[in-house]
Amino acid sequence: MKDRPSQILAADQETDTLLILETILTEEGYSVNTSSYGKEAIASINAHPPDLILWDVMMPDADGYEVTYKIRSTPQLPFIPIVLLAPDPSIPSTNGLELGADDFLWKPIQVNELLARVRNLLRLKHSLDSMREMALAREDFVSRLTHDLRNPLIAAQQMLTLLGQGKFGTLSPPVKEALQTIAVSNDNLITLVNTLLEVHRFEAGCKPMAITTFDLYKLIKEVVKEQEALAVSKNLRLIFETQQQFFRIQGDRLELRRVLTNLVSNAIKFTERGQVKITVEYKAQSVSIHVEDTGPGITESEQNAIFERFRTGNQKGAGSGLGLHLSQRIAKAHSGCLEVTSQLGVGSIFTLCLPRNQNY
Incomplete structure (x- = not known):
């Protein structure tokens, strides 16, 4: 079965330029759609994403910079190489490239230069698409x-x-x-x-969030009580300190409980002597939960990769490497973050930071 030809969208206010582009690219076997109206072309991109876009920087109703920004800000769209067309070299390419454009061409269009850049970008596009399909x-x-x-x-x-x-x-x-x-x-x-x-x-992106308003203090107390037996079995002190004993927060209670349980159980698991301490820090716009242990600590290189999927680290008894990755995903789903600081021979601190008021 013959592969379909690559789909190229050319948008330019000059009909002569569109005719030149269409003629050159069609002769090379590409399927070319042209438009001299920016908004019409944008609608076409959203409905049927092409394999490559050639766009006039000076398009009156949708200039190349604006369109590049919109495309790169739309996560639903696949990666589409964008080549911006400029009337002369006096227009700098840096603005477009910083916004996410992949290349620049200046008019009048040079045939060999056009074809070389189109081939290279389509090769990149097809390679990335193949990798994405394999990952899916x-x-x-x-x-x-x-x-x-x-x-x-x-x-x-x-x-x-x-x-x-x-x-x-x-x-x-x-x-x-x-x-x-x-x-x-x-x-x-x-x-x-x-x-x-x-x-x-x-x-x-198919995990529904059951957002409710609940007492954060009560949730942490539940986790501490649940993990207390494990700490006692290792002769560790499990400490919970907070500035106030009642604090309501919005979020998915079950998922946040999963995060806190994972952080506390990990801290106990990798600590042989000393203590695990949970503290809560309240700020105007956020609340931070710190889980601090007196374990062996984590090297800087491991800290940089500890939230990656299946990253287990070098500690004895390391698990599947999924717990921290999932915890970070849950934190991000709450518009928060999960961070780690550590010192070898001293211990580690994992911090879950959540916004105090968030519309999900």
């Missing part, structure tokens, strides 16, 4: 695989619970212990699968 296919595979894994894992966990309760007969102590080990491993797999699903939903 990979994400779709992970999503489907995760869905297919989740149900049998949950069924296995239910069966393990029934076996452990002696529903199918009395079990000897060694068998009970073995079943408990299997159940813990299976539960860890379920957690990993659920986290993978959540990451995929956030990255695909």
Whole structure:
């Protein structure tokens, strides 16, 4: 099957220039649409994005700079190379390039120069499109695989619970212990699968946010109480300090609880002695939750990459590398941020910063 020809949109106020562009590019096998009206051309881009755009900088109803900015500010559009056309070299190219244009051509159009730049930019476009398609296919595979894994894992966990309760007969102590080990491993797999699903939903933009107004102090207290047993088992002090014991905030309570649980449990997990301290800092426009530990610390290179997906770090007992990535996604979905500061041999501080009032 023959590949479709690359689609090129040329927009210029001069009909002679449009005719020249159409003639040259059509002879090279490209499919060319032309327009001398900027707004009409913009509507065409939104409806049927072309593979490359040639746009007159001086277009009266939509100049090249304005159009470049609009296209680059529209996340729904795929990457489209933009070549701005200028009447003479006295018009600087830097303004357009800073706004996101990929190249500049000055009139009168030189055939060889035009074709060389069009070929190069289309080669880049097709390469990026191929990479994007591969990434989407990979994400779709992970999503489907995760869905297919989740149900049998949950069924296995239910069966393990029934076996452990002696529903199918009395079990000897060694068998009970073995079943408990299997159940813990299976539960860890379920957690990993659920986290993978959540990451995929956030990255695909299909994760609904259940925004409510709730008491932040109460939420943190719940997390601290839940993690207290783990801290005690490691002889660690788990401290929660705040300036006030009642503070209402807007957000998805369940997702923010997930973030705080992940931060506190990680701090306990990687701290062998000392303490884990949670403090809350209230500001006029934001609230910051700091989770500070006395663990081994994180190197600067690891700090720069710690929120990447599947980044596990070098600490003993590192997990899947998804927890912090998902936590950062959740923070960004709340128009907030998640940051880390650390010093080797001293400890680390993870800070979740959220806006006090935010319309989602």
